[in-house]
Amino acid sequence: MxxxxxxxxxxxxxxxxxxxxxxxxxxxxxxxxxxxxxxxxxxxxxxxxxxxxxxxxxxxxxxxxxxxxxxxxxxxxxxxxxxxxxxxxxxxxxxxxxxxxxxxxxxxxxxxxxxxxxxxxxxxxxxxxxxxxxxxxxxxxxxxxxxxxxxxxxxxxxxxxxxxxxxxxxxxxxxxxxxxxxxxxxxxxxxxxxxxxxxxxxxxxxxxxxxxxxxxxxxxxxxMANMATNFLSSGNAPVRWGNAHPNIVPYQTFATADGHIIVAVGNDGQYRKFVNAGGRPDLADDPRFATNPERVRNRDLLVPLLAHMVKARTKQEWIDQLEQAGVPCGPINRLDEVFDNPQxxxxxxxxxxxxxxxxxxxxxxxxxxxxxxxxxxxxxxxxxxxxxxxxxxxxxxxxxxxxxxxxxxxxx
Missing domain, CATH: 3.40.50.10540 (Crotonobetainyl-coa:carnitine coa-transferase; domain 1)
Incomplete structure (x- = not known):
C-alpha cells in the first residue's frame, strides 16, 4: 500500500x-x-x-x-x-x-x-x-x-x-x-x-x-433545484427549451461556419453589442427586438436572423470578437478540445x-x-x-x- x-x-x-x-x-x-x-x-x-x-x-x-x-x-x-x-x-x-x-x-x-x-x-x-x-x-x-x-x-x-x-x-x-x-x-x-x-x-x-x-x-x-421550486410555487410544470432560455433571448447555442458557440446575452446592452459585432445594428434598433421582453415575444422572428448572422464567421472569430466586446460567450468543445484548452x-x-x-x-x-x-x-x-x-x-x-x-x- x-x-x-x-x-x-x-x-x-x-x-x-x-x-x-x-x-x-x-x-x-x-x-x-x-x-x-x-x-x-x-x-x-x-x-x-x-x-x-x-x-x-x-x-x-x-x-x-x-x-x-x-x-x-x-x-x-x-x-x-x-x-x-x-x-x-x-x-x-x-x-x-x-x-x-x-x-x-x-x-x-x-x-x-x-x-x-x-x-x-x-x-x-x-x-x-x-x-x-x-x-x-x-x-x-x-x-x-x-x-x-x-x-x-x-x-x-x-x-x-x-x-x-x-x-x-x-x-x-x-x-x-x-x-x-x-x-x-x-x-x-x-x-x-x-x-x-x-x-x-x-x-x-x-x-x-x-x-x-x-x-x-x-x-x-x-x-431539479429551481425547476422543482418553479413548479411547487406556480403549479405549472416546466417544459423543454433545448439550448434556449424560456425568459431570455438570445441565450442559446448558434452554429458558426465551423462549429457551435454559446451566446448568453443577459441585458439589452449586451444584445446591442452582439448584433453590432455581427454587422447588424438594425436588429437592436428594431422595436420588435430592442428589449428583452420584446425579443422573447418575437423569438421565432429574431432567432433565424441571428442564426444567419452567426453562421457567416468561424467559432474562434466570434469568440474573439464577442470577448472583446464584453458579450458572454463560449465554445462547445469536443473532449479533445477540452484537454487542449489552456485553462x-x-x-x-x-x-x-x-x-x-x-x-x-x-x-x-x-x-x-x-x-x-x-x-x-x-x-x-x-x-x-x-x-x-x-x-x-x-x-x-x-x-x-x-x-x-x-x-x-x-x-x-
Whole structure:
C-alpha cells in the first residue's frame, strides 16, 4: 500500500467499499482522493461490472487491450482491490473481520440482500457500534418501489430531468433527452460523499455511528433545484427549451461556419453589442427586438436572423470578437478540445499515473483544490484483486498459507 500523506483530510479513515458500477464507486473515489484507505471488495474472477464495459479499454505498453475498461478507470482511482465471495460463510466472516478495522462501509446491493449474509447495518454495528454505513439504491430502503432495481437512465426520466431536457417539442428533433453522462448516479455519489463526511464528523463529536440511506430517485428530484421550486410555487410544470432560455433571448447555442458557440446575452446592452459585432445594428434598433421582453415575444422572428448572422464567421472569430466586446460567450468543445484548452491545462486536470499493466494511465484529477490537505493522486485504479494478499495480511494477520487455502476454495 502507498501510505496516505499525513497532510490529507481523511488519512485516518478506512472505507470498506462493497459497491460497483458508478454511484457508490464515485463516492468511494471521492473519499480516496481525500486520503481515505479505500478497500474495494470485488467478485473473484469477474470484479466490478464496469471492468468489462468497453471498448475502449486501457492498452498495455505493446498497444494491446487490457481487461481494464475506461469506464471502470473513471471511478476507481486511489483504491485497493481485494476479491472476496461474500456469499460464502468464509467470505462473510472476512467482511466482519475487516469491518473491525474500518470506519465506513459503502454498499449498493438490492434492499435486504446483505441481511441474508449477516452483513447488513444492524448486524455489523453489533460488532462495530461507531460504524458509518451508507447504502445506495435506486429508490431507497422503503416505499412501494424499494425493491425495484434502479438505473440512471430510468431515474432521469422518472425524476423529471428529461421533461426539461431536449429540444422544444414543436421543433425538429424535439422530445425528451437524457444527459450525456449518468448524472443521477454521479450526483448520488456526490451526495453520499457529503453524507459520509457529515456522519464521520458526528461520530468524532459523539462516538455514535449511523446509517445513511441514499436513493437515486431522491437525488434526481432534489437536483431539479429551481425547476422543482418553479413548479411547487406556480403549479405549472416546466417544459423543454433545448439550448434556449424560456425568459431570455438570445441565450442559446448558434452554429458558426465551423462549429457551435454559446451566446448568453443577459441585458439589452449586451444584445446591442452582439448584433453590432455581427454587422447588424438594425436588429437592436428594431422595436420588435430592442428589449428583452420584446425579443422573447418575437423569438421565432429574431432567432433565424441571428442564426444567419452567426453562421457567416468561424467559432474562434466570434469568440474573439464577442470577448472583446464584453458579450458572454463560449465554445462547445469536443473532449479533445477540452484537454487542449489552456485553462484546463493550466489547472492540471489531466492526470497521468503509473499502472502495472499499461505503464501509465491517463485520468482526470479531482477538482477539489485545498491549500492544507490537498487530494492525493498517487494510486491508479487497481487491477482485480491486486491487493488481496496485502490487505488480508496487513489487517487480519493471515499468512501466505491461509490465503492460499482461501484461494483454493474460491473464497478470494
Amino acid at each position: 502507498t501510505p496516505p500523506s499525513p497532510k490529507t483530510s481523511l488519512g485516518h479513515i478506512r472505507v470498506l467499499d462493497l459497491t460497483r458500477v458508478l454511484a457508490g464507486p464515485w463516492c468511494a473515489q471521492n473519499l480516496a482522493d481525500l486520503g481515505a484507505d479505500v478497500i474495494k471488495v470485488e467478485r473473484p474472477g469477474a470484479g466490478d461490472d464496469t471492468r468489462s464495459w468497453g471498448p475502449p479499454y486501457l492498452r498495455d505498453q505493446d498497444g494491446n487491450d487490457t481487461t481494464e475498461a475506461a469506464y471502470y478507470l473513471a471511478a476507481n482511482r486511489g483504491k485497493r482491490s481485494i476479491t472476496l465471495d461474500i456469499s460464502s460463510p468464509e467470505g462473510q466472516q472476512i467482511v466482519r473481520d475487516l469491518v473491525l478495522h474500518c470506519d465506513v462501509v459503502l454498499e449498493n446491493y438490492k434492499v435486504g440482500q446483505l441481511k441474508k449474509y449477516g452483513l447488513d447495518y444492524e448486524s455489523l454495528r453489533a460488532i462495530r457500534p461507531d460504524l458509518v454505513f451508507c447504502s445506495v439504491t435506486g429508490f431507497g430502503q422503503d416505499g412501494p418501489y424499494a425493491h425495484r432495481p434502479g438505473y440512471d437512465f430510468i431515474i432521469q426520466g422518472m425524476g423529471g430531468f428529461m421533461s426539461i431536457t431536449g429540444e422544444r417539442d414543436d421543433l425538429p428533433g424535439g422530445g425528451p433527452q437524457k444527459a450525456g453522462i449518468a448524472i443521477s448516479d454521479l450526483m448520488t455519489g456526490m451526495y453520499a460523499s457529503i453524507a459520509v463526511l457529515a456522519a464521520l464528523t458526528h461520530r468524532d463529536r459523539t462516538g455514535e455511528g449511523q446509517y445513511i440511506d441514499m436513493a437515486l430517485l431522491d437525488v434526481q428530484v432534489a437536483m 484546463v491545462q493550466a489547472r492540471g486536470m489531466k492526470l497521468a499515473l503509473p499502472h502495472p499493466a499499461a505503464g501509465q494511465v491517463n485520468l482526470v484529477r479531482s477538482p477539489m483544490r485545498m491549500s492544507a490537505t490537498p487530494p492525493r493522486h498517487d494510486m491508479p485504479p487497481p487491477m482485480l484483486g491486486q491487493h488481496t494478499d496485502e490487505v488480508l495480511a496487513e489487517l487480519l494477520g493471515q499468512d501466505a498459507q491461509q490465503i492460499a487455502a482461501l484461494r483454493a476454495k474460491g473464497v478470494v
